Amino acid sequence: MLRATVKSLLARKLRLVLSGLAVLLGVMFVSGSFVLTDALGRSFDNMFSSAMAETDVLVAADPAIDVSELEGEAVPGLLRSADRDTVAAVPGVAGVVGEVQADGARVIGADGKVVTSFGPPRFGANWTGETGGLELREGRGPSADDEIAINVTLAELSKLKVGDRVGVLTTKPKQMFTLVGVFGYEGGLPGRGPVHEVRFTEPVAQELMLGTPGAYTSLSVTAAPGTDPAALRDAIRGALGDGYQVQTGAEAAAAIADGFKEALSFFNNILLGFAGVALFVGTFLILNTFSIIVAQRTKELALSRALGASRRQVIGSVMVEALVIGLVAAVLGLAAGVGVGALLAEVAASFSSLVLAGIGLPLAAVISAFVVGIGVTMIAALLPAVRASRVPPVAALQEVATPDRPLTKLTVSGTVLGALGTGAIAYGLATDGDAVLWLLLGGVLAAFVGVALLSPALARPAVSVLGRLFSWSVPGKLGRLNSGRNPRRTAITAAALMVGVALITGVNTIITSADRSLRGDATDAFQADLIISGQGSPGMLPTFDEALLPKMRELAGVRSVAAEYNEQAVIDGEPRMATAVTDLPTVVQDFSLVAAAGVLSQPAPGEVVVGESYAADSGLAVGDTVTARLPRGEPTTFRIIGMYQATPFYGGFIFGPDIVPGMRTPAPSFAYVRLADGADAAAARKGLEALLVDSPEMLVEDTGQFLDRELGESAQLLLMIQVLLGLAILIAVLGVINTLALSVLERTRELGLLRAIGLSRAATMRMVTVEAVVITVFGALLGVAVGIGLGAAVVQGLADEGLKELAIPWSQVGVYLVLGALVGVLAAVLPATRAARINVLSAIAHD
Amino acid sequence: MTSQVSDAPAAGAGAAARAADLWKVYGSGEAQVIALRGVNVELERGRFTAIMGPSGSGKSTLMHCLAGLDTATRGQISVGDTALTGLDDGGLTRLRREKVGFIFQQFNLLPTLTAEENILLPLAIAGRKPDPEWYRTVITTVGLADRLTHRPSQLSGGQQQRVACARALVSRPEVIFADEPTGNLDSRSGAEILNFLRRSVTEHGQTIVMVTHDANAASHADRVIFLADGQIVDELTAPTADAVLDRIKRLDAAPVAGAAE
Incomplete structure (x- = not known):
């Protein structure tokens, strides 16, 4: 049985490639995100441990306002000169450097505009000399109160030169300084990460950045020779009492790096989210491929059953095929993931002045690649495998293919699942707590699967209505009839496309509604001129x-x-x-x-x-x-x-x-x-x-300009989401290609007949193209409908949060439908060419 | 190749299709197979011609070349007044659409279309309307008037093949090529089909070329051409089943030189 499986697998390389590709893309995203975070994480570790190389113990105050990243920005507490004296008096302390560092030093560049960093902090700090890896590249450190030095990153962006008079905005209004130096860090770096840095003299830094004379944000302690940093840490902790955070340099480096890694994990989650979408869509693709395989192999399977193969062996043979595809996809996906992860890490590193610690292959990437790749493929193949085992041995002897099975069961379970999903979304929106996100995710997932199960029942009427558009020509009519031929296949192929379109439409509906509601409220409420x-x-x-x-x-x-x-x-x-x-x-x-x-x-x-x-x-x-x-x-x-x-x-x-x-x-x-x-x-x-x-x-x-600017950011967000979800659509296109290629293969004889009785190559291609377009437009329609439904549910659920108005982005919905049709045309190119090239003779020749 | 059949009623002037010095060679070198070796044949208008021969004799290849389904390696082919030599795929497609009708052994019909739609498919592809009177005649002849809305899966094998006959007839092609049209049918359905073909030649002057290995089927033709090893080796006019069988026996007994397909 195994040898037969391997042979049939090799005989269908195209199918293997197409269905494997979807899994491969998903695995690539999963493992790529792990590789990326691993590489960047180790790079951050290196960066901060080198920054802390000369610090044996780091002292900070408990935060003034301690909030998590999600709730806002934590506000560090301040240390006083008295604290510094206390620490300096601890036995074993060789030196204490008071450090001032706070975000919010905005330099006015040579063009008169404030230099922006697009996210990373713009630190204002005190000049502590060339310590902690800091290296002067030009000029000197500030010694007078109207002097500053800036890091290379900022110098390049601001186009400021040593000797320039520079305006700096801090917690105080603009003040003028003379730029006396430009500094970088060891290893030729322009900064530690993508941050901007302005260094003042200590009193100026304390006044401008902390608003408190004599205050520090941290104390960097060097131990006397022979003093253990951990022991010194404990001694300092004892001397200071409560309200302080005392760490060894190594601990502090790790803690800072952890903070950065936490921020990274957000990025990681986004990548994993898209991997999830890719794999979800891929599951449809694999399920469909295996269903078609089983349908095509009905005779073969029946024959093996007639020859004595057990049901278990039939299931086994399909599952082994899935295992092989999953394994190949996992290996290739992992390799691609390392590539993508490395590429993204390079890009991230070059954007953020980071020395990349080298690309590794974390165990998590390997494990997740195989678990996800093989798992998803085998789960998707399970249903077709069970169906294959139900092929009766007598089918080997019968001429007629298996008749259409009734769709009742599918339709009922689809309705139930869809209702459950909608319920979960509604409940999730109505409640608070940790479960909300999971309820929403589960609800959306259930709704998608429910609609996918319902779609075969919808396919027949939808396809016949859609197909009317093309029925004016013979190839068009034939194409429409072909797409209505196997509603399950059409439906599941369309359902894969539905997921991506639905997500995009849903997000767009929510953002448009939010925009409209805010704008409406604002226009009503804003009375200021x-x-x-x-x-x-x-x-x-x-x-x-x-x-x-x-x-x-x-x-x-x-x-x-x-x-x-x-x-x-x-x-x-x-x-x-x-x-x-x-x-x-x-x-x-x-x-x-x-x-x-x-x-x-x-x-x-x-x-x-x-x-x-x-x-x-x-x-x-x-x-x-x-x-x-x-x-x-x-x-x-x-x-x-x-x-x-x-x-x-x-x-x-x-x-x-x-x-x-x-x-x-x-x-x-x-x-x-x-x-x-x-x-x-x-x-x-x-x-x-x-x-x-x-x-x-x-x-x-004025009010209009203000709103346009504020809401313009949501348009950018929308664009980004659309681009990323485009991946899901790409995978769905693979599915359409796959389905069409297999259909063309299945209908070789029919195509031969059509060609024999006078259908031209061009008309043959048109026929296949119409079939594809009917499928993709059906999918896009489903997606738009589901997306608007999901979006409306969320808008409804957030009515209390100010989303008063449901605004459906009709023009973009129209664009999605047109794109759906275009995607169909694109997906049809290969299968249609293949259909047109079919050798008439071999197609009609009887065995 | 100019044998005349006296009882052919509507024999028009000239040939419906002809081949001159037709060679068909597959592959090259060691693997070279010569399917046709300089065949010269003329298929008269308004006649029913059967092509017979053992497996590998080249009979199907000859038909495929004459019908524009395959291209000749060397030689001249024409259907009606159209020379096939040098036609590209588009030209051959047009030829098949306008001048040729087909009846295959199986897979004759599109499962998605009704019987009527299948019958009218070649006309629809060509963008032509059927002649209503002729269409009625054809439908009545093949006895399908009450089955027109059925799909192929709802028809018996014999009925499906009758639909295929009607499809070939309805566009009144220069010539109909039938490739073992009764090969998959029981003897009663097969006899029906052969009778339709005979009648369409006798009553309507349709030219038909049929490939078969069934002597009984061949006996419905006006003329039988025998092929062996890619060459025409014999022919029979106004054949009976017995005469055909007799001829086949003699051919089998004769020593055969060279390899075929």
């Missing part, structure tokens, strides 16, 4: 000098200016965003806020207003008090004086300016400007822009 804001991440928003506010208010045509400050805070023990406004009644008008309880007057010191739904969740009422702590402040009690109905723009705590001194950057990040009736808007805008000349990050925009 001009908005002053800058682009940035929460907790690191660009700010402008609050001293400008009175000047803005004095501009001709300006009626009111309300400023808003934002900062991370801990409120009643929970990490929250804290907002402070200078003029709450104006903000209430600008954003059409509605009071739910109490009053919405400007909060006096010690007073706060809060969004109604947040208050309800926390069991707060007007008159209650909350305790808030800001990064640079002490815990303070605030009394709730009012509540407002939440909008997409405001939902949390709004304080008065009394919390501003506790912020790391005590400056406003937004200002809402209203103009007097009949004021010259353009002139007012010019006036505002002139005042903001030293804050190049701040933009003065």
